[in-house]
Amino acid sequence: MEPIITVRHLSKKYGDKVVLKDINLDIYPGQIIGYIGPNGAGKSTTVKILTGIIQDYSGEVMVMGKSLRENIMEVKSKVGYIPELADIYDLLTPAEYLAFIGKLYHLADNVVEERSRRMLTSFGLMENINQRMDSFSKGMKQKVLITSGLLHNPSIVILDEPLSGLDANAVILVKELLQALKQEGKTIFYCSHMMDVVEKVSDRIVLIDQGAIIADGTITELRAGGNDSLEQIFSRLTSGGDQVQVADDLAAAMR
Amino acid sequence: MKKFFLGLAMLPAPLWRSMGADTAQLRAILDVRLTLDDRNPTGIGRQQKLKKDRKYATLLNTVMFLFMGFFYMLPLTVITDRVLSLTIYFALLLTVTTFMLITDFSNVLFDARDKYIIFPRPVSDRTIVLARMLHVFIYLFRVIVPLSLPGWVMLGWIDGWKSATLFVLPLMMLLFMALFIVNGVYLLVLRLAKPEKFKDVISYFQVFAAVIFFTSVYFLPRLFDAEHPHDFSLLNYAWVRFTPPYWLASCWSWIGYHGIFNGSVLYGVLAIVCPLLCLFILVKFLAPQFAQRISGIDTVENMSYKPVAAGKSGKVSGSRFYAKLADIFNRSDDAKAGFMIAWLQTSRSRSFRMRVFPSFAFVPVYFVYMLTQGHQSFSYSFQHLADGSKFLLLLYMSSFVMISAMNYVTMSDQYKAAWVYYSVPLVTPGKVMIGAFKAIWVKYYFPFFIALAAFVLYVWGVSAILDIVLAFVNVTLFISVLARISQRHLPFSIVEQMKQGGARIFKSILGMFIPLALGFGHYAAVHIWWLKVIFLGLSAILLWLVWDSYANTSWQNMIKGEEQ
Incomplete structure (x- = not known):
């Protein structure tokens, strides 16, 4: 099978600071990729490159066999992006915001209306569809963002901490949604700090630290015959597993 | 500066302790608030582009108030009747400090983060209320000291330093009154408006205050003839005696001169008793009520849902008025x-x-101001309004509204939400920009121009129709050129007041010369109808070309700003 996303020698610098170092990845259609790493590891930068938000990078990114650099608009129309923070024009209502997004994807009004209604109903937001979002909780805004990222029925869905601010039921709903999208044949690139969720939903996990990939494989492969949870593996690979000592030091500092 | 004010506020620490406040906590809260004021300044400091510029914001504010103080000191220098000059002086100071408190300091006052940062800690209500009051006092001090310093110096020079020293008493009284008035206004608004609308009402008040301030700067000097200030007597206006500035002036003339004129003892006593009474009411009743209501606002803001009036049917798009207009005025989806x-x-x-x-009000104010230039009285100017082609001035001045709207349509405190433009397949950002341009053109400029045109038709008659149409096209052309050159930002995508300095200067220069050139061109052709028709045709063609060019602005041609 041909990879749907191919990343070769991807590097990115902000001034003198190297954020990504020679990243190589092949992502196959219908996979859920869990992309994890500590704060500042380069996850969000990778996501912004894959979604075309950052265009100043070195290396090559191919999406559906086409160069991202040379076919950026075509790629953007195939990708749905759901960012980490609920940065949204919250003076608008969900209806107005989704209509605005629909226009930017050149979707017909009736398609936007139908999809918005169905998705917001699933999220339990239908009764809020004509309320300004400045009174919404972070979780409610996040649900609108998820809806906006899926509105154009993308082949690839890139999520950067999509569960941030969501309540327990909504988290379950999103987990199920990821599985449903996978069943539909979508490719999911999923960044998160919630290790238990990543462990459960991902077909493959890529661990990044200090701009470089330090582990890549299924959860079974990452365990390497052991019985560790993803959280333990993550801790061991990114901080030497000394969290217990750090916690003890913190508690001792209060005495 | 911060340390000085903090030290000053904590001088009567035993008094604060006796009032039930924890002085260590009080000092800590004030310290943080004053630090935040310096880093996120109000007034002109707010408009500084970069963080490093903000370091000097407090100093810049002080210089600006000092400059304003020189302006307000003028009555003391040109009017020899001390009670009259001081009445005007105190009236100006009271108005400015009150307006500054409401317009500039509201955001600080209504910062509800206390709720999450201070309220969960073991800090007593008294400490919190006192911290808030002292913070306001320090702010007022920062305003009133530079504002009154020139007046102080002037009085010392004219009347001697002993008199100038005593001047501090009426100034303190003035501060108490300003605080009382502001608290009163807030509580009145809170009583009349729904809590969730409070901030909206305050913002309209701020607009109103800006207009009044602007208008008064232009027209106050005309209200009493500056050539004959000696002929002006306050005794001609009985109502003045019921105003606090008159009491304060009488009080100072009493203590400053030891000269007693008719009624000055009574007014002097009023000047001292009334502010102290205000302070008592403020501390005892208004401030606690105010604190309570503010916390209420925050709760309401977070809890309430505000359904918008339109689209209750749950329509996502299509049938709304703005969507119909969007279809009419634009071809592409972007x-x-x-x-x-x-x-x-x-x-x-x-x-x-x-x-x-405010720019909607500036246009008629400027127009009337220009109309009455050259020592002409208001009545004379209005009687001869229909003479000549003065309406061109009004029609071309309407561009201020569009310039202002166009400027701010790119700015937003939600600029981070603009990430969306970069993640969608937006080939030509110019398409979105021209759509936004047309929206403000249709929504703000067109109705305003129609109102002005109706006025022009009423005064100058139907013969002005061709001129109205030509002015409309010319102003739109000029604004479009301006947009094409310097407004290459996506809507609501840049930080407020963070536009490129060079572009802004260039735009200001263009803002002066292009409408002048177009206006003079129009004025030269005003009596030659066929020339106007040719002018109109040329302007219309140019407008079409400029719009087309603006709509085709590429990503490479966007101005690099403070976007993501």
């Missing part, structure tokens, strides 16, 4: 999206309203 977001956001953004709405 332009329609730009039109829609600009239409909706500008209606609801407080900061947009506060910055753009």
